[in-house]
Amino acid sequence: MTAPTDQTAAKAGQTLISVDAMGGDQGPAIVVAGCALSAKVNPDITLILHGDESVLAPLVAKRRELQGRCEIRHAADVVTMDDKPSQVVRTGKDTSMWSAIESVRTHEAAVAVSCGNTGALMALSMIRLKKLPGVNRPAIAVLYPSSNPQGFNVILDVGADVRADAEDLMRYALMGASYARNGMDLKRPRVGLLNVGTEEHKGRAELKEAFDLIRGQSDDAGYDFVGFVEGVDVSGTRADVIVTDGFTGNVAIKTGEGTASMIGARLREAFKYSPLSRLASLLAYTSLQRLSKKIDPRRVNGGVFLGLNGTVVKSHGSADAMGVSAAIKLAAQLSANRFNDKIATRVAVVLPGEEKSE
Amino acid sequence: MTAPTDQTAAKAGQTLISVDAMGGDQGPAIVVAGCALSAKVNPDITLILHGDESVLAPLVAKRRELQGRCEIRHAADVVTMDDKPSQVVRTGKDTSMWSAIESVRTHEAAVAVSCGNTGALMALSMIRLKKLPGVNRPAIAVLYPSSNPQGFNVILDVGADVRADAEDLMRYALMGASYARNGMDLKRPRVGLLNVGTEEHKGRAELKEAFDLIRGQSDDAGYDFVGFVEGVDVSGTRADVIVTDGFTGNVAIKTGEGTASMIGARLREAFKYSPLSRLASLLAYTSLQRLSKKIDPRRVNGGVFLGLNGTVVKSHGSADAMGVSAAIKLAAQLSANRFNDKIATRVAVVLPGEEKSE
Numbered sequence: 001m002t003a004p005t006d007q008t009a010a011k012a013g014q015t016l017i018s019v020d021a022m023g024g025d026q027g028p029a030i031v032v033a034g035c036a037l038s039a040k041v042n043p044d045i046t047l048i049l050h051g052d053e054s055v056l057a058p059l060v061a062k063r064r065e066l067q068g069r070c071e072i073r074h075a076a077d078v079v080t081m082d083d084k085p086s087q088v089v090r091t092g093k094d095t096s097m098w099s100a101i102e103s104v105r106t107h108e109a110a111v112a113v114s115c116g117n118t119g120a121l122m123a124l125s126m127i128r129l130k131k132l133p134g135v136n137r138p139a140i141a142v143l144y145p146s147s148n149p150q151g152f153n154v155i156l157d158v159g160a161d162v163r164a165d166a167e168d169l170m171r172y173a174l175m176g177a178s179y180a181r182n183g184m185d186l187k188r189p190r191v192g193l194l195n196v197g198t199e200e201h202k203g204r205a206e207l208k209e210a211f212d213l214i215r216g217q218s219d220d221a222g223y224d225f226v227g228f229v230e231g232v233d234v235s236g237t238r239a240d241v242i243v244t245d246g247f248t249g250n251v252a253i254k255t256g257e258g259t260a261s262m263i264g265a266r267l268r269e270a271f272k273y274s275p276l277s278r279l280a281s282l283l284a285y286t287s288l289q290r291l292s293k294k295i296d297p298r299r300v301n302g303g304v305f306l307g308l309n310g311t312v313v314k315s316h317g318s319a320d321a322m323g324v325s326a327a328i329k330l331a332a333q334l335s336a337n338r339f340n341d342k343i344a345t346r347v348a349v350v351l352p353g354e355e356k357s358e
Numbered sequence: 359m360t361a362p363t364d365q366t367a368a369k370a371g372q373t374l375i376s377v378d379a380m381g382g383d384q385g386p387a388i389v390v391a392g393c394a395l396s397a398k399v400n401p402d403i404t405l406i407l408h409g410d411e412s413v414l415a416p417l418v419a420k421r422r423e424l425q426g427r428c429e430i431r432h433a434a435d436v437v438t439m440d441d442k443p444s445q446v447v448r449t450g451k452d453t454s455m456w457s458a459i460e461s462v463r464t465h466e467a468a469v470a471v472s473c474g475n476t477g478a479l480m481a482l483s484m485i486r487l488k489k490l491p492g493v494n495r496p497a498i499a500v501l502y503p504s505s506n507p508q509g510f511n512v513i514l515d516v517g518a519d520v521r522a523d524a525e526d527l528m529r530y531a532l533m534g535a536s537y538a539r540n541g542m543d544l545k546r547p548r549v550g551l552l553n554v555g556t557e558e559h560k561g562r563a564e565l566k567e568a569f570d571l572i573r574g575q576s577d578d579a580g581y582d583f584v585g586f587v588e589g590v591d592v593s594g595t596r597a598d599v600i601v602t603d604g605f606t607g608n609v610a611i612k613t614g615e616g617t618a619s620m621i622g623a624r625l626r627e628a629f630k631y632s633p634l635s636r637l638a639s640l641l642a643y644t645s646l647q648r649l650s651k652k653i654d655p656r657r658v659n660g661g662v663f664l665g666l667n668g669t670v671v672k673s674h675g676s677a678d679a680m681g682v683s684a685a686i687k688l689a690a691q692l693s694a695n696r697f698n699d700k701i702a703t704r705v706a707v708v709l710p711g712e713e714k715s716e
Contacts, residue, residue, distance in 0.1 A: 247554055251588070
């Protein structure tokens with residue numbers, strides 16, 4: 001049996017996105033509002049909203065933009081932020097998250113979006129969608145605010161697995177470059193391998209091996225390998241894609257997020273310090289608000305699970321309607337670019353003897 | 359032969375600091391200015407300045423605070439920022455950095471301070487001072503800006519070694535807690551072990567082992583073990599001491615530093631955006647300057663090498679006189695507290711059969 005291509009169920013020219021409408025701290029009203037925002041600016045998307053029909057139907061009915069472009073698929077149960085991933089995998093069949101992933105598994109939609117519990121979403125995605133041929137460890141990729149023209153760098157893995165060997169890191173480079181090309185429109189992304197220094201002799205043994213493997217793939221895979229990069233380059237301009245293991249990546253982005261929060265808090269204090277600085281904060285209010293949207297790593301949406309049979313976009317649990325809309329926009333772009341088929345082809349190619357998946 | 363106690367050569371009640379006066383991007387004038395600042399506010403310190411006498415003598419002569427409290431020890435050569443550590447170890451005998459460490463090796467001073475090349479300073483310190491009994495891997499500890507009352511958290515290791523096993527991590531906890539107690543006046547520091555989640559089942563195998571070892575030492579070593587912490591806690595309030603391997607620690611703090619720089623740059627842009635925001639930046643200038651001094655990780659001084667026979671304080675290469683003075687203040691405090699003797703006792707105690715060093 002040949003696998004159907006992406007978006008089988010979508011109308012011609014339409015991109016169908018599967019949305020877990022119940023996940024997230026903000027509740028379904030915010031998710032539906034985000035869907036409406038997205039539908040308004042993008043006439044090519046249609047949506048399946050998974051969740052409690054009695055809750056979702058009135059919310060959808062209020063949104064003119066969603067009429068005729070949004071199917072509600074009933075799921076009685078919800079995965080909460082406290083649910084254990086192992087538990088959800090065993091007993092979560094009736095949840096909106098399970099149902100949203102199921103639409104990707106059956107190739108009805110190419111991409112699923114959820115604001116829910118990350119651990120449960122990863123576990124369900126792994127078990128239901130299964131790994132792509134040639135992928136040993138899937139990865140979570142996030143967009144991190146950077147000084148590059150596109151405003152973000154792709155960092156992966158940030159926590160799908162705490163280990164990664166040289167071959168895994170090489171596949172992260174392939175998948176990350178593909179993500180940067182299809183999600184950020186970068187024709188020839190620059191890939192860097194995260195290390196404690198930029199000299200070739202530095203770091204752990206598996207990193208030196210990964211260095212050679214990643215360099216070896218750069219021509220075929222259409223990226224520039226800039227070699228080892230350091231923590232400062234995560235938000236810097238030396239690379240567009242930062243490759244690392246999930247332990248280091250997770251700690252690094254959370255340290256960056258914590259630092260940004262701390263600076264934000266101190267900045268607010270500083271502006272309250274004197275009458276002059278209070279006046280200053282009023283004058284600069286708009287500029288500061290714009291800035292905080294641009295550079296706060298917590299506001300960036302769209303962590304993406306890579307290396308599975310289908311793409312899953314994780315939006316922040318605390319995302320507002322704009323955040324949900326950004327995640328759906330990313331999902332639509334990846335889906336329209338047939339992103340997952342491209343990754344499948346790419347990672348299969350580097351495994352001699354593996355059957356290509358497209 | 360019994361080892362002489364710290365500060366043999368200092369006058370009674372005086373703390374003698376050995377200073378590499380030639381290292382750093384800013385040149386010896388800044389180092390001498392920093393020494394003078396420090397001498398002015400702390401009547402108990404005396405200094406040995408290592409470096410080119412013909413350069414240092416006129417600089418010292420201009421500083422009233424240093425008269426009679428500062429010996430110049432001639433060293434003709436300088437370690438540059440580009441020198442390879444391996445090269446410095448072989449041929450660096452005549453450098454000011456070597457000479458500064460030599461004063462610690464001979465127990466003339468308890469602590470050395472340098473703004474020079476970190477790699478060379480670590481390599482020289484390791485080879486000349488040697489590891490304390492019971493220490494397999496020395497560590498570099500830094501103070502990272504945090505929301506805790508003391509304003510900083512201790513993070514170690516941030517790059518002395520790219521590996522650390524469970525026993526190493528336990529010794530980092532002992533040394534880090536001692537540093538927090540003696541360098542930041544925290545009576546009972548809270549120690550956290552850096553991981554990708556706070557649940558006990560998460561993370562790599564060696565971390566679970568380290569978790570038990572660190573918890574097991576907490577009563578004897580006088581710290582509270584708060585368990586696993588995450589990247590956000592590096593600048594947060596859950597712990598005072600963050601324990602991790604040198605690879606993860608190095609990437610984490612550099613990611614945080616990069617993020618802080620990016621935010622600073624964008625903030626300056628935001629304040630130039632409109633006439634109103636330009637006016638705002640003028641009004642808030644003092645508050646913002648004060649803030650940037652407090653929270654920019656690059657401005658924090660005093661990375662400390664732990665686990666050697668003697669303490670070495672690494673001040674930032676780009677430090678100004680205030681930065682150098684802060685590093686000397688830290689060195690004086692650690693020296694006055696007989697910090698290294700305490701660490702030696704502590705790490706020796708956990709090794710059954712090892713001879714205690716005090």
